Amino acid sequence: MKIIVYAGSEFLTGDEVAAALLDYSESLGAAHAAHIVEIPVREPDGSTITATFLVGPASQIVVKDAPLTGAEISAPEVVAQLKSLTREQRPVMRMASDPREGLNWGEEF
Template identity: 35%
Template sequence: MKKISNAAGSYLTGTAIADAIMEYATALWNQRRVAFVDIPFVNGQGVIERAQFLIGWANQIATVSARAIGSELREPETERHLRTEAKLTAGVIIARPVETPDYTTFDAYEL
């Protein structure tokens, strides 16, 4: 488990979720952009809640390892989404096949 801290407070969440947020926040920071994220966290009473906050440009966050209060909090879909957004934001180029032009035919033109 890890705690994510920002100006609003600290949130105890799963290690993979926290790491994915840091990846996304770094990619956003490098592009001078921000994004709104929604993640699960464990409150002081051990109940799972959700937190929403901005990450990226001019929004400082930090993560710190924390002892687990039970099992590791996982939300694979959120982790996958954050990592995908981080890759897209960082400028990963997706190659697509292109058609080769036919240079054997030319349009008529006048001089």
């Protein structure tokens, strides 16, 4: 489990959720963009609620280890969405398997 420290408050969530939130926040910062995201967090009474975060270039997020209190928060759909949003901020260039692929210099190879 991880504790997210954000805007003077602490939020307990799962390891994968916290890592995905940090990755997405970093990618938004690099793109000079901001976005609102929702993640599951555990309340002191043990219930799980949704917390809403504004993340982007000005976000000051700290994640620290927390003692495991109850079951790990698992939110594969939230993690998948955050990873998808992160990939959108970090486009990947495909390398051609044939170095001549895509080149059009007016010559025949």
